Amino acid sequence: MVMFEQPEEEEGAVAQEENTFEVTEAIPDVELFGFKINTRSIQVFSGVWVAYSHVDFSGNQYILEKGFYSTSADWGSRDTRICSVQPVRLAPADGNRTRNEVSLLIFPNLFLTAPCSMF
Known part of the structure; x- marks a missing residue:
């Protein structure tokens, strides 16, 4: 799964390079890996993942199956906040x-x- 960071809106600033975060395992806090909590879009390449609005797998849960989620509305949220993620495993x-x-x-x-x- 790859998460695409929501760029910060700075007036008059040059467009920043897009920050991405490739996820292959459970991540209890995305900020510990240098990724901000505001996610623009998500690409799930395989499996099923659960994204959470708070750290340590808490808060609102969003089930992400294989596919592309271009906005937070696509994964069922009103905001872009994703703080932790984990794969669903048997x-x-x-x-x-x-x-x-x-x-x-x-x-x-x-x-x-x-x-x-x-x-």
Whole structure:
């Protein structure tokens, strides 16, 4: 996935070179990698990603599937703030579940498990 930074609007300034951020793993705070939190657009090359409006995978969540998101409205936000991102990965299979299931915690110790075909 590649994130394209929203350029700062400075009156009378020469256009800045566009800053991009290539993401290949979970990033809890994009600013630690020199990327500002205002994102102009996103290109997802493979997989499914979750972008968050706050650091440490918190705040509003935006599901990003393969494709190009030219504006924040394309990923479902009213603003350009993305502070952390992580890929959606399958959990390792254990003896009780298959790899193609999604488990949701409904109440403490009560899980709803359903087949999943999105991966």
